[in-house]
Amino acid sequence: MLIQRPPAYHRWLYPQGLFFGFYTTMKHFTLNLLRLRKMPTISYPEQKRIRSDCFKGKHILTKKLDGSIRCTACMLCQTACPAECIKITASEHDNPKVEKFPISFQIDLLRCVMCGYCEEACPVDAIRMGKEYEWADFAESNFIMDLDHLSNRPSLKGGVISKLPT
Template sequence: MQTLNFWQKLYIPEILKGMWTTTRHFWANVLGRRHTVTQQYPEQPTYVDERYRGRHRLMRKEDGAPRCTACMLCATSCPALCIHIEAAEHEDPTVEKYPGSFTIDELRCVFCGLCVEACPCDAIRMDTGIFALAAYDRGNFLYPRNLLLGDDEPINIAEGKTPAE
């Protein structure tokens, strides 16, 4: 074991080095020589990269119908088992089936993007850029098909909405 010399036993030089670093950073920030990285979140919009995986959405065909064919590949590839699809028969004989019920449990989702990669018809995407998912009730995190298609809007507390409004 190495023996400590006199200055190492005092710890004073190390304390002064640490205080010098703290003081230097303090005055650099006070005098404005350094760029501030803090964002005032609700007032100042946050930059979201185009590759960011945000809230899910379902895509529509040109005629307005959902692109999803209820093939169950997204639900099968999901490691969190948060996608629940119930297939239904379509009235049109050229269309085999469609999702009668399509629900995503955002509380279980790990936002891995495997559902997007597994979808053969590009029906599900995560490119909304919405990252502030907040609600008062756990049931508001079960996103049904009409919300994923954009017909309804979720209650988002982070945007200033409250259940009373």
């Protein structure tokens, strides 16, 4: 059976929409071409954006003034972590003034949601969220950061001293 449909007048507007679409594209293309310095894009990776102080990137374990790790293995960050991606193994220290220290500290970056709760939970500024965000890799195992990587990777240039360094 042949169904009689009402005439679709809106189809007549289609070429106008096409024209205005092209017009807008060409307008922005020309304006961006003439005002190159005001372009919102950058030539990454040669140029990099400056990250704000509250940016949450790759974690850092800070150090004491003597170069040892600041972490007291209190497990607060591990407990606060919603992604359960922090694993700490604590041990007693030879120095009686130091109660505990971590013999192993691992963060699985593939599970981490970059929430910063670990940084907030730490009572001694032993863990911080840094500004690094480029960690693409092929092997899954390379996303598990250990104690050495967290505190001594080359980009940290010798390590970061805690705000409570003793």
